[in-house]
Amino acid sequence: MSGDIGLPISHRQRLWLYALGGLVLLFLIAPSVIIVIMSFSDSTLLQFPPQQWSLRWYETYFGSLEWRDATIVSVKVAVMTVLVATPLGTTAAYAINRGTLRFNGSINALLTASLIIPVILIGIGTFFLYARIGLNNTLTGLVIAHTVQALPLVVLTVLSGLRSYDMNQERVARSLGAGRVAAFWQVTMPQIRFSIVSGGLFAFITSFDEVVVSLFISGGETTTLTRRMFNALRDQIDPTIAAISTCLIVLSVLLLSVAQVFGRRH
Amino acid sequence: MSAPSTLLNETAGGAGRDLNAQALRADARRESLRLLALLAPSLFLVFAIIIVPIGWLFWLSLYDENGALSASNYGRFFEQASYIKTFITTFKVAFIVTGACVLLGYPLAYMLSQLPRRAASICLIFVILPFWTSVLVRTYAWLVILQRKGLINSWLIDLGVISQPLSLANNLSGVVIGMTHILLPFLVLPLYASMKTIDTDCLRAGMNLGAGPVATFRQIFFPLSLPGLASGVVIVFVLCLGFFVTPALMGGGKVIMWAMRMEQTTSLYSNWGAGAALGVVLLVVTLALLGLFQWLLGARATGVWSSR
Numbered sequence: 284m285s286g287d288i289g290l291p292i293s294h295r296q297r298l299w300l301y302a303l304g305g306l307v308l309l310f311l312i313a314p315s316v317i318i319v320i321m322s323f324s325d326s327t328l329l330q331f332p333p334q335q336w337s338l339r340w341y342e343t344y345f346g347s348l349e350w351r352d353a354t355i356v357s358v359k360v361a362v363m364t365v366l367v368a369t370p371l372g373t374t375a376a377y378a379i380n381r382g383t384l385r386f387n388g389s390i391n392a393l394l395t396a397s398l399i400i401p402v403i404l405i406g407i408g409t410f411f412l413y414a415r416i417g418l419n420n421t422l423t424g425l426v427i428a429h430t431v432q433a434l435p436l437v438v439l440t441v442l443s444g445l446r447s448y449d450m451n452q453e454r455v456a457r458s459l460g461a462g463r464v465a466a467f468w469q470v471t472m473p474q475i476r477f478s479i480v481s482g483g484l485f486a487f488i489t490s491f492d493e494v495v496v497s498l499f500i501s502g503g504e505t506t507t508l509t510r511r512m513f514n515a516l517r518d519q520i521d522p523t524i525a526a527i528s529t530c531l532i533v534l535s536v537l538l539l540s541v542a543q544v545f546g547r548r549h
Numbered sequence: 550m551s552a553p554s555t556l557l558n559e560t561a562g563g564a565g566r567d568l569n570a571q572a573l574r575a576d577a578r579r580e581s582l583r584l585l586a587l588l589a590p591s592l593f594l595v596f597a598i599i600i601v602p603i604g605w606l607f608w609l610s611l612y613d614e615n616g617a618l619s620a621s622n623y624g625r626f627f628e629q630a631s632y633i634k635t636f637i638t639t640f641k642v643a644f645i646v647t648g649a650c651v652l653l654g655y656p657l658a659y660m661l662s663q664l665p666r667r668a669a670s671i672c673l674i675f676v677i678l679p680f681w682t683s684v685l686v687r688t689y690a691w692l693v694i695l696q697r698k699g700l701i702n703s704w705l706i707d708l709g710v711i712s713q714p715l716s717l718a719n720n721l722s723g724v725v726i727g728m729t730h731i732l733l734p735f736l737v738l739p740l741y742a743s744m745k746t747i748d749t750d751c752l753r754a755g756m757n758l759g760a761g762p763v764a765t766f767r768q769i770f771f772p773l774s775l776p777g778l779a780s781g782v783v784i785v786f787v788l789c790l791g792f793f794v795t796p797a798l799m800g801g802g803k804v805i806m807w808a809m810r811m812e813q814t815t816s817l818y819s820n821w822g823a824g825a826a827l828g829v830v831l832l833v834v835t836l837a838l839l840g841l842f843q844w845l846l847g848a849r850a851t852g853v854w855s856s857r
Contacts, residue, residue, distance in 0.1 A: 296762065297663070304660030307653045308675045311733060314690030315682060317700065321693065329693055331700045375591040378584040383577075390588060393595055400599060401791025401835060403808035404828040407815050408602025431598040434591055463583075492683035495793050495808075499816075512685050516798050520692055528686040535681045 315532050322525035329520070340526035349511065350527065356501070357491055357508040360422060364429040364490035369483040371430070372437025377467070379438070380445040395435040402495045405432070410499035420502045428496050433486035440485060444478025477545040484538045491534070603832065606825035613822065622826035632810070639807040642724060642796070643789035649729040650785050654736040655778065659770075661737075662744035673741075680734035684794045691727040692718055692799060719801025727795040732788055736781035743777025776846050783842040787835050807831055 294301075317331060322340055324333030344350050378384070379391050397405060409428050410419065418424030448471065456466040472479075494509045501507045508527070515521055613619045626632045657676075661669045679687065694700045695717035702714040717723055747770060755765045793808035800806070805813075807827065815824035 300656060300660050300663070303656045304672070307657040307733075308672060310653065310730065311679050312675045314687055314694060314730065315679065317694065318686065318690045329696075329699060330703070371591045371594070374587040378587040381584055384581055384584055384588075390592065393600075394591055396595065397599060399787065399835065399839060400603070401808065401828070401831050403791055403793050403811050404603060404606075404832055405599060407811060407824060407828060408606055409598055410815075411605065411821070412598070412602040427594065428598060431594050434595065438591075488681055492681075492685075494683070494685055509683065509685055512689075513794070513798070516685070516689060516692065520689075520696065524689055525693070528683075528689055531683050531686050535683075536678065539678065539681055 318525050319529045319532060321522070322529040324522065324525075327522060329522075340522050343523045344526045344530075347523075350508075350523070352504075353506050353508040353511040356422070356425075356505050360425045360429060360507065361487050361490040363422070363426045364433055365483045365486045367426060368430045368433040368437050368486040369479060372434050372482055372486070373441050373479055375434070376438045376441035376445060377471075380442060380450070391438075394438050397432050398435045402432075406496040406499040409496055413500055419500050420505050422505055424500055425497065425505060425507065428500060429490040429493055430486075432493060432496065433489040436485040436489060437482035440482035441475060441478050444475040448474050480545050481542045484542045488535060488538055492531070603828075606821075607829050609821050610823075610826035610829050614820075622822045623830070625823065626826070626830070635805050635807060635810045638721075638804060639790060642721070642728065642804070642806060643786050645725050646728045646732060646789050647782055647786045649725065650733050650736040651778070651782060653729070654733055654740060654781065658737050658740040658744055658777075659774075661741050662747075676734050676737050676741075679730070680738070684731055687731055688727050688795050688798050691723065691730065691795075695723050695726065695799075718799055719803070721800075721804050723799040723801070724796045724804045724806075727799050728789065728792055731795060732785045735788060736778075736785050738781075739784070740774065740777045740781045743780070744774050747773045779842065779846060783838060787838055790835060791831055 321329065321331060321333060323336050323338065324330065325335035325337035325339060326333060375394055379387060379394075384390065405428075409424075413419040413424050418427070450471075452474075453466045453471050456470045457463070461469065492509065493507075494513055497507045497510045498513060501510050512524055512527060515524060610622045611618055611620075613621045626636070661672055661676075664672065692699070696702075696719070697714045697716065699718065701717060702711075705711045706714065717726070751769055751773070752765050755769045756762075760768065791808050792806065793812065796804050796806040797809050797812070800809070808831075811824050811827045811831070814820050814827060
């Protein structure tokens with residue numbers, strides 16, 4: 284009997300399914316694992332498993348001014364994107380959650396539009412617009428563009444938090460004399476803060492991993508890490524990128540774990 | 550808020566009621582304005598960064614090189630063989646990748662939905678982690694694995710299976726493998742979410758009435774999972790059409806897809822009219838597919854992002 288499902292099908296009869304599912308899971312995770320292992324190789328050749336171990340690719344990464352500058356740009360942009368997108372997305376989700384506005388559905392669709400509009404179109408369009416207003420190759424331009432791409436994730440995450448929250452609690456606070464801001468800050472916010480934090484983390488990953496739009500609107504002093512990686516990959520396969528990729532994977536794992544821990548406490 | 554005012558409304562009569570209704574309307578208006586003020590910054594940003602540039606590109610696409618109003622930017626899609634080839638390649642890749650995602654993703658989602666909660670959530674990590682890993686990192690990984698002197702080729706040669714390296718990267722197969730890997734979670738997550746909502750009582754009832762495991766799956770579970778499968782298929786297909794990074798890095802310059810064509814036309818040849826027209830058609834096709842899906846099933850395919 285298969286435990287909590289309670290159907291009269293034994294695990295043994297399901298073996299083929301588990302085998303197939305396991306293979307697909309392997310397909311999903313193997314590339315990341317291989318890259319992490321290869322980043323510690325001592326060889327410029329792509330051997331797996333590596334014959335000799337070393338940290339030389341990490342040394343190249345951290346020692347190179349170009350890579351370091353690009354990393355700093357990406358971190359700066361991601362942090363600023365979080366600081367802009369999280370409050371904007373949270374207030375927007377709060378307003379949408381009320382559901383009293385006439386065009387609520389359309390507003391929701393508009394704010395989440397960047398999830399379905401082909402990102403290449405956003406990239407070319409933003410480049411075209413920025414060329415007119417002088418925002419290409421600037422941190423401000425990158426932060427604005429990344430904020431627009433991160434907004435939907437913040438809105439959706441905070442909305443899901445608000446949906447499981449009883450807005451009457453805020454009404455009670457208001458009827459007891461709290462102002463709007465105080466009622467939100469002291470009653471609602473503490474109960475949805477885990478969703479807000481998760482939304483902020485998603486905004487960080489979205490910005491930090493963003494490639495296509497950054498390819499168009501970043502350059503020179505403000506070349507992002509992903510843009511530099513993209514250009515490096517176009518030329519040749521440099522093992523330094525394995526070290527950088529490992530750092531990116533570790534970052535994703537860390538941020539997702541934090542989001543997961545927060546989610547559970549919520 | 551409104552509750553005390555309604556009480557007042559019932560006790561007061563005639564003129565008082567009108568006054569009250571007016572006050573309530575004014576209050577509702579003020580409330581709407583406040584909510585709009587909360588939305589305003591986000592709406593402004595989306596409007597400025599997405600709507601305005603796309604509208605501008607649409608405008609550009611209506612003019613030819615000499616600045617005259619014409620449909621020539623669109624006409625060339627039907628005339629020039631290179632554009633037709635791009636479209637064929639794009640749809641070919643989209644169909645193959647979507648098919649591969651269904652073949653790999655359906656069994657996985659089905660297994661996840663049948664596993665006990667704990668085991669399922671552990672397995673889900675393996676789906677969600679790649680979902681949140683940079684597309685560049687994953688494309689790089691496949692380049693390393695598939696290229697001429699890559700892992701697969703060196704293993705196969707060492708094992709004596711082949712003597713000449715297979716060309717797996719820098720062609721269509723590389724693009725398909727890389728894109729399937731990147732888009733698979735977009736199919737699995739909504740499919741899994743919808744499979745979890747299938748009432749197991751239906752399955753039990755079927756088995757009670759004498760259906761074997763295969764018949765129960767085929768006649769009850771599979772039809773009930775179709776809406777979830779459809780939303781996964783639509784989202785994967787639509788994302789395929791506009792995919793840029795993987796074909797640009799793994800296509801070896803031979804597999805030119807829609808988004809790459811847009812990039813080349815605008816960046817390399819600075820032909821903004823033609824590039825813009827490509828973008829407009831891509832957007833229309835994307836929205837049409839999503840709209841068709843929504844109309845057929847009454848659900849939004851974009852749910853994948855909230856089903857994480």
